Amino acid sequence: MPFGEYLPFRDVLTIIGLSRLATGDLDFTAGPGPRTIKLPGFPSVGPLICYEIIFPGAVVDRNHRPEWLLNISNDAWFGTFFGPHQHLAQARLRAIEEGLPVVRSTPTGISTIIDARGQVLKNRVRAKVILSGNLPPALPPTPYARNGDLPIVSLLILCSLSCIICAKRVGKRNVRE
Numbered sequence: 001m002p003f004g005e006y007l008p009f010r011d012v013l014t015i016i017g018l019s020r021l022a023t024g025d026l027d028f029t030a031g032p033g034p035r036t037i038k039l040p041g042f043p044s045v046g047p048l049i050c051y052e053i054i055f056p057g058a059v060v061d062r063n064h065r066p067e068w069l070l071n072i073s074n075d076a077w078f079g080t081f082f083g084p085h086q087h088l089a090q091a092r093l094r095a096i097e098e099g100l101p102v103v104r105s106t107p108t109g110i111s112t113i114i115d116a117r118g119q120v121l122k123n124r125v126r127a128k129v130i131l132s133g134n135l136p137p138a139l140p141p142t143p144y145a146r147n148g149d150l151p152i153v154s155l156l157i158l159c160s161l162s163c164i165i166c167a168k169r170v171g172k173r174n175v176r177e
Helices: 010-015 050-054 083-098 143-147 150-176
Strands: 045-049 068-072 102-105 110-114 120-125
Touching: 045 050, 050 068, 050 083, 068 083, 083 102, 083 110, 083 120, 083 143, 143 150
Parallel strands: 045 068, 068 102
Antiparallel strands: 102 110, 110 120
């Protein structure tokens, strides 16, 4: 998590007095990105550690789409306030975006089974128990899973260009009057 396990722009931010939430002087560095694990006899899985699940478009190996996502976390440092609930909400969003079921396992947060439409099927809050249930099926890749942010970014660029062109035309019309 940004400011949790690592401090982005550490050199600049420590100068102005900002630090990370967890103690320690070492930061984690980026790994190779999302990977899919295939084990004989099991559906392929995309493992995500802690807050890796909060980043849209960065949770699935695009070349080897998994059949489900596994999110392992320990939300202890966020207590019972809003952190674990936000973490769960983000996991639900990734399920919807990718069309993949998500299983969250955390001894101190909210463990849950989420279907590919984002519906929470089972959950346990702050309980060290075994949560069992059937793994929901994956959906075909959603438009977001196929295209990411490209359509919305293209639309924003097109709208911006249209606004600039309209503003120039209105400006020329006002100059003539």
